[in-house]
Amino acid sequence: MEFSITKPAVQWFINELDLSEGDHVRFFARVGGCSTVQSGYSLGISKESPFEPAKTFESDGITFFIEEKDIWYFDDHDLKIKYSRKYDEISFEYSGQDHD
Incomplete structure (x- = not known):
């Protein structure tokens, strides 16, 4: 599984979550919502420190991560997080x- 975030998406997270250098952002499986990889689950986001990170992505002094206990959610799919200017x-x- 590969995990990446575009520069504009990183800036969106910095602005929306009021992030500073050294902060961490976790992506996790949560019950409910809509997903193309796991029925009945969706991807949650929280500002917290890692415990047992399986995947990390660093940009602009921020560490984005997925915990080992949440890696099942991706079912061997790669994740790319992008920002849409049109929809902000x-x-x-x-x-x-x-899903290619």
């Missing part, structure tokens, strides 16, 4: 497995 929001793009 981020989007999650999954690739691999059935």
Whole structure:
């Protein structure tokens, strides 16, 4: 599983979550919502320190991570997080497995 975030998406997180250098952002599996990789679950976001990170991505002094206990959610799919200027929001793009 690969995990990446575009520069504009990193800036969105910095602005929306009031992040500073040295902060951490966790992506985790949460019950409810809509996902193309896990029915009945969606991707949650929280500002917290890592405990047992399985995947990390660092940019602009911020560490984005996925904990080992949440890696199942991705089902061997890669995750790319992008920012849409048109909608002023981020989007999650999954690739691999059935989703190329």
